[in-house]
Amino acid sequence: MAKMRTVVQDELGGPEVLRITEVDRPEPGSGEILVRVHAAGVNPVDWKTRATGGMIGRKPPFTVGWDVSGTVEAVGPGVRIYQVGDEVYGMPLFPRLANAYAEYLVAPARHFDFKPARLSHTEAAALPLAGLTAYQALVDTADVRPGQRVLVHAAAGGVGHLAVQIAKAKGAYVIGTASAGKHEYLGSIGADEAVDYREVDFTTVVDTVDVVVDPIGGEYTARSASVLKDGGYLLSVIPGDLSEDEQRRVHAGFILVEADWSGMKGLSALVEAGQLTPTVSETFTLSEAGKAHESLAAGRTTGKIVLTVD
Ligand SMILES: NC(=O)c1ccc[n+]([C@@H]2O[C@H](COP(=O)([O-])OP(=O)(O)OC[C@H]3O[C@@H](n4cnc5c(N)ncnc54)[C@H](OP(=O)(O)O)[C@@H]3O)[C@@H](O)[C@H]2O)c1
Known part of the structure; x- marks a missing residue:
């Protein structure tokens, strides 16, 4: 049987538990495709699953990672x-x-889409998980319309930098929070305003908005609700705390990204139209997956980190 290299872990723990091994190459069953992976995107859920088992509730040995292009x-x-x-x-x-x-x-074949020709495999691998998260929140859930005001927290991060571009593509006025050194970058991806969350409390400088994308959670959730208009959308991709009164006043709730054929088509169309381009700030090889996790877990990434596989 043909073999392949893969990253595996035999126990939960730090980046050092990741190791390269050789296993049988899988074969596609009905409705499935076998993809030769050129690049694999790295997401926070990867290092969280490595460390804690995450939401999959499985014990090692297992292999993490969801984003691919190939x-x-x-x-x-x-x-x-x-x-x-x-x-x-x-x-x-x-x-x-x-x-x-x-x-x-x-x-499954329909968990993929054709890679847009505009993107390299490395760029394409940066897009699906964070891009679908932003797309399912802003387009499928909030149905953002031209002229609406959208506040994106952690706007320079994996989800945030794609949410900024998707909201802009839908005609919104976009406000992003990031540390000051990233404000020029936010402008380059289309944000209309940038707030230095380290220096100012965003609730004191952001006028009422229609939609908030919240990849921070915790106490950010209630503060985000305070700048939302009645009936606005609080799109939380990390669970947060919200009073019952606020839950009645705005549309709020935790959103978990789903594999999604139409969402992938939506992302591809925005890419082809030149309205969406993932930023890849760092690449690592497959055998450097632990280093990639360390870098992402530091929480300062601009755009995305990607593993190049061949
Ligand atoms: N529910 C879902 O389906 C789903 C899907 C995707 C992601 N998530 C979760 O969403 C979170 C974000 O994911 P990600 O891929 O965007 O992470 P990420 O790329 O690691 O985010 C890094 C960015 O966060 C910024 N940041 C950190 N603290 C901030 C704050 N208090 N205010 C504003 N910006 C801040 C950093 O900017 P500075 O350097 O300027 O601080 C950095 O650019 C993770 O916890 C992830 O697990 C959930």
Whole structure:
């Protein structure tokens, strides 16, 4: 049987538990494709799952990682949308294991889309999980409209920098929070205003908004609600605390990203239109996955970190 390299961990713990091993290459079943992975995006859920088992509730050994971009190597019975050689990207199977930190991966065909020609594999691997999170929140949930005011917290981060661009593409006025050194970057991706959350309390300088994207949670949630108009949307991708009164006044709730064919099509269309480009600030090789986790877990990343696989 053909073999492949993959990252595996035999126990929960720090970055040092990640190691490279060789395993049998998987084969696609009905409705699935085998993808030769060129790049695998790194997300906070990767290091959280490595450290705690995360929401998958499985004990090691397992392989983390969900975001991939690569080439279709084989198609399973019944798959008509892809052929061998097609370039695809996606966030398959989340929150079940996808084993994306590997040279090959098998997953349902419709958990991917064709990679936009504008993006390299490295850029494409940066997009699915964080991009779908922002898209499902801003487009599917809040249905952001031209002229609406959208506040994006952690606007220079993985979810935030894509949320800024998606909200702009929908015609919104976008305010982003980030440390001062990242304000020029926020302007370059289309933010209309930037707030230095370290120097000022954003609730004192942000006028009423229609929508908040909150990747911070905790006490940020109640403060974010305080700048929302009645009936506005508080899109929390990390659970936070909100009083019952505020829960009645605004649309609030935790959102968990889902594998999503139409969401992938939506992201691809924005990329093709030149309205959405992921920023990749650092790359690591597959055998440096632990270093990539350390860097992301420091919480200061601009855009995304990606593992290059070949
Ligand atoms: N529910 C879901 O489906 C879902 C999906 C994706 C992500 N998430 C979660 O969402 C969170 C964010 O993910 P991510 O990929 O965007 O993380 P990330 O890329 O690691 O975020 C890093 C950014 O956060 C900024 N930041 C940190 N504290 C901040 C604060 N108090 N105010 C404003 N900006 C701040 C940093 O900017 P500075 O250097 O300027 O501080 C940095 O640019 C993670 O906890 C992740 O697990 C949930």
